Amino acid sequence: MELSSTLTLEMLGEPFLLEKRIELLYAIEEHGSISKAAKAVPMSYKSAWEAVDAMNNLSEQPIVQRETGGKNGGGTTITPYGLKLLETYRVLKEEHTRFLERLSQVTDIESGAFKTIGRLAMQISARNQIQGKVESIESGAVNAKVSLKLKSGNRLVSVITKEAVENLGLKEGDSATAIFKSSTVMLAVPGEMQLSARNSIRGSISHITVGEVNAEVVVDIGHHDVLVAVITADSLKTLNLKEGSNVTAIIKSSDIMLGR
Amino acid sequence: MELSSTLTLEMLGEPFLLEKRIELLYAIEEHGSISKAAKAVPMSYKSAWEAVDAMNNLSEQPIVQRETGGKNGGGTTITPYGLKLLETYRVLKEEHTRFLERLSQVTDIESGAFKTIGRLAMQISARNQIQGKVESIESGAVNAKVSLKLKSGNRLVSVITKEAVENLGLKEGDSATAIFKSSTVMLAVPGEMQLSARNSIRGSISHITVGEVNAEVVVDIGHHDVLVAVITADSLKTLNLKEGSNVTAIIKSSDIMLGR
C-alpha cells in the first residue's frame, strides 16, 4: 500500500495551479508556443488552451503572454510573474513530497500507528539547523555517537540515545540535520586552550546584534552554512569580537539533536 | 491563494482509499446499507456500489461484507479490517492536514520563499516531545520565557531567543510542543533541596532500563504524558529508584526547545 497525493494551489476556491498545468507551463517556457507545448506534455491543444486561459483569468497578473501573428506566426511566453509562481510551486511540491516520504516511512500502514513519537510537521525554535551526511555511527550501550559531515567540510558529532538512532532509522550515508540552540554555541578566538568539547568549527563573524545582556553572533562557516551563537555582551567585549573576526564555534556533542 | 491537497492510499498503483470513498465507508458504517449511505454522502448508487466493489477487489481482505436478500432485504457492514483502515486513513489525513496548514503559514506564497529556517517534515531524535498550550510569553531584550501548560496540568518553562518566538509566530493560547533531550532531564527524590531550575515535575517511574553506564528512566507525569530521562547507573543506585517510585524530574528551561 502506498501513499500518494496531489498538490494544487487554489484561487478563490477554483483550482489554479495543478500538476498538469505546471507541466504545461514548463513546456511552454521551453518551446515558446502552446501548440508545441501541448504536444510535448502530451495533452490536446484544446485543454492546453483552456488551461492557459483559465490561469490567466484567475490570476491578478497575467502568467503567460500570447502573441498571435508576427515573426514566426506568434507564440506564447511566460511572464516573470508566471516564472515566480512556477518556482513557488516547485518549492512547495518538494517539501510536500518530502513530507509524504517521511510519513509513509514512519507509519505502519496496516495498523495506522506511528512508529515515532511526536509530530511530523513541526517548526522548531532552534536557530541552528544544519544539514549534513552521516559519516559514521558508533553505538555504545545506551548512547550513540553520530558524526555528521557538513557540505562546508566541517564535522559535527552528536551524541543521542541509541534508541533515537533506531527511531530515526539513521544509517551511514543518510542526510540528516543537526539541531541545536544558539545558546549552546560557545565562541572562542583561535589560539586558546583545547576544550573537551568535540565540536569546534572555525568561521568568521558575519553579523553581530548587541542587546543589553546578550549578543547574537552569526558565524559564517563557509558554503552558505551559518551558525548562530548567543553569548553575553561581556564575553563579546572580552574576546574583542567584531564583524569579520575569525572565531571558533564550540558545541558540546550532547547539545546537538538530530533530525531527518 | 490557497493550498489544497488530496490524500489517497494506493494499492498496486490503483487508487484505493480516497477522500470520497472514506466518506462513503463512514456512511455505510452508520446506515448499514450501500443505498442509504449513497444518499447520505451524497452520490449515485452506482458509483457507491462500484467504489465498494473496487475496494473489495483491491484489498487482500474484504473491507465490507455485503448481503443480498434476507431479513431486511440484506445490507452492508464494514469488517473489522475495514474499520482499521479507516482509522489509519484518519490518522494520516490528520497529519497531512497539519502539514498543509503549517506549510501555507510558513510560505510567502507570492515569492515562494520559506519564512522559516529548516525543513518542515522532520523527525527529531529527542525522545521528549510534549504538547501543551502557551500560557504566557515574557519577552526580554534577547530571550523570551515561554510558559507551557501541559494537559497533565504541569507547567514547563522554556527560554528561547525572542527571534525564535517571532519565527514560530507563537502567541498565548497556541498549542506548542516542548522538545528536550532525555540527557537533559535530571531526577530527584522528593524532599531534596531546591534547585535553581525552573522546571520540576512530579511523577512516578513507570519503567527503567539499566545499561552498563547509563540507565533510561521513564517517568509518568499523568494524563498519558511521559518523560524520559537518561541518568548514570550510579545515580540510579544512590537515589534508590525503582519502578513505581515517586520522583521529581528537573529540566533547565534553557534546555527546552519549542516546536509548533
Next chain:
DNA sequence: TACCGTTATATCTTAAGGTATATAATGCTA
C-alpha cells in the same frame, strides 16, 4: 405466494475531453 428492502446489473443520459478543422492575426518576402 405476494411483498419488502436490499444488492446487483443493465440501459440510458449527460458532460467532459479529444480530434479535426476553420478562422484571425501579424510580420516577412517577393
Next chain:
DNA sequence: TAGCATTATATACCTTAAGATATAACGGTA
C-alpha cells in the same frame, strides 16, 4: 501590396467515461 508562413483562437463533431435511472435477482417474512 498581395500572398505566405506560422501561430493563436474558435468552433463543430466525435468519443468516452461518469452519472442517473430503471430493472432484475435475492432471500427472508407474513
